[in-house]
Amino acid sequence: MITAAALSALAAACALGAWRFTTARWTSRAPRLAIALWQSLGVTWGLASIGALLAYAVTPYDRGVIHGLAAFARGRKPDATWDLWHALAMIAGLTLLAVLVAVLVTAGVQTLRARRRHRLVLSLIAREEPGIPGVRVLDHPGAAAYCVPGLRSHVVVSSGTLALLSHDELTAVLAHESAHVRERHDLVLLPFGALRRALPWSKVVRDAQAQVELLVEMAADDRARRYCSPRRLATALLRFGTAGAVPTPSGMLGVAQSQVMARVDRLIKPRPELSRSTRYGLVALSVTLTTSAPFLWALPF
Amino acid sequence: MSVKGLGELERSIMDILWAQNTPLTAREVGRLIEERDLAPTTVMTVLDRLTRKGFLDRTRDGRAWRYQPAESRDNYVAELMLEALDMTGDRSAALTRFAQAVSGPEAEILLRALSELEEE
Numbered sequence: 001m002i003t004a005a006a007l008s009a010l011a012a013a014c015a016l017g018a019w020r021f022t023t024a025r026w027t028s029r030a031p032r033l034a035i036a037l038w039q040s041l042g043v044t045w046g047l048a049s050i051g052a053l054l055a056y057a058v059t060p061y062d063r064g065v066i067h068g069l070a071a072f073a074r075g076r077k078p079d080a081t082w083d084l085w086h087a088l089a090m091i092a093g094l095t096l097l098a099v100l101v102a103v104l105v106t107a108g109v110q111t112l113r114a115r116r117r118h119r120l121v122l123s124l125i126a127r128e129e130p131g132i133p134g135v136r137v138l139d140h141p142g143a144a145a146y147c148v149p150g151l152r153s154h155v156v157v158s159s160g161t162l163a164l165l166s167h168d169e170l171t172a173v174l175a176h177e178s179a180h181v182r183e184r185h186d187l188v189l190l191p192f193g194a195l196r197r198a199l200p201w202s203k204v205v206r207d208a209q210a211q212v213e214l215l216v217e218m219a220a221d222d223r224a225r226r227y228c229s230p231r232r233l234a235t236a237l238l239r240f241g242t243a244g245a246v247p248t249p250s251g252m253l254g255v256a257q258s259q260v261m262a263r264v265d266r267l268i269k270p271r272p273e274l275s276r277s278t279r280y281g282l283v284a285l286s287v288t289l290t291t292s293a294p295f296l297w298a299l300p301f
Numbered sequence: 302m303s304v305k306g307l308g309e310l311e312r313s314i315m316d317i318l319w320a321q322n323t324p325l326t327a328r329e330v331g332r333l334i335e336e337r338d339l340a341p342t343t344v345m346t347v348l349d350r351l352t353r354k355g356f357l358d359r360t361r362d363g364r365a366w367r368y369q370p371a372e373s374r375d376n377y378v379a380e381l382m383l384e385a386l387d388m389t390g391d392r393s394a395a396l397t398r399f400a401q402a403v404s405g406p407e408a409e410i411l412l413r414a415l416s417e418l419e420e421e
Contacts, residue, residue: 114395121377123308124315140378144385145399173399180397238415240400242408260400
């Protein structure tokens with residue numbers, strides 16, 4: 001019973017933490033740390049919510065979540081009576097687990113399929129440009145630069161992009177895209193996108209996903225600025241943001257605008273890094289969070 | 302003459318069919334392709350592969366098949382651009398993009414910032 005209570009408290013703390021975290025201001029100063037914290041919040045919330053339900057379900061066995069579940073699976077008779085509420089908690093816990101796994105697997109499969117199709121079409125219509133080896137060029141006047149992630153990732157730019165940007169700006173954009181490739185940011189985004197599609201009405205999930213999307217871009221900007229002028233990256237961003245040839249679907253305007261401006265601001269006027277103690281504190285918090293749920297699952301009472 | 306890779310061959314054959322207004326048979330495609338010493342079976346294999354992937358439609362003409370592109374080249378470019386600009390509406394994280402374009406007053410703010418940066 002204590003474990004169930006502790007897991008519920010942990011799940012509630014994660015939900016509360018995520019809600020507070022969506023408005024945190026330090027994240028743009030340490031995007032990678034912020035991403036790690038989001039990931040631990042997500043994983044811990046999932047494990048704690050499922051764990052709380054299952055822990056309550058197996059309290060009659062009085063031997064903790066994992067051992068209790070094992071006893072249940074083996075068909076042992078519990079020490080105390082197993083009533084309707086325990087059965088309901090068991091059903092709810094297993095359903096939640098199944099739903100979360102199914103959502104992630106579906107998102108993964110859909111993503112892989114979309115990428116495969118994209119890569120296939122790309123192989124038929126994209127051309128190579130002598131000046132920029134390894135980059136595929138799509139003949140379209142709109143401004144687009146992106147990466148198709150995978151074991152063999154492709155960086156793609158439209159011919160509109162080539163016309164829009166100066167040589168240095170193009171270098172900056174390509175450095176940004178190779179950062180996405182190298183750090184596999186698509187894998188970071190996948191679970192958040194999946195969760196958002198599973199819970200489209202949840203404001204916290206929507207905000208979290210938007211935040212992680214922005215943080216991933218900032219992390220890529222940070223890596224790119226080691227290889228190019230941050231100023232050129234900023235002007236490239238602004239040119240992209242104002243490449244008005246493409247109407248943007250309404251409802252995304254605010255986000256996209258604040259995202260471009262937020263990225264430009266930190267490229268031009270970088271704020272000081274977080275203090276060492278703050279950074280260590282955040283790492284410790286992230287590690288504690290991630291280990292706490294498995295620890296509570298394994299407790300033998 | 303070097304033997305082209307299969308992917309390269311698929312590209313050339315699509316280009317040939319996009320350039321023609323009428324459906325072609327494998328033999329006609331083989332005649333238009335740059336590498337004349339290509340085995341006719343190779344051309345047929347590639348045409349078959351492209352048909353199975355959905356890029357070509359084929360119709361019977363006597364004992365042969367006639368092939369034509371399922372979609373125009375521009376349609377495929379448009380398909381990729383819609384995904385690249387995240388306008389398909391699904392958040393599958395299939396691609397990672399550099400930045401999104403905005404419009405209206407938001408764009409004006411960005412334009413002002415851009416001209417300031419360029420002046421300095």
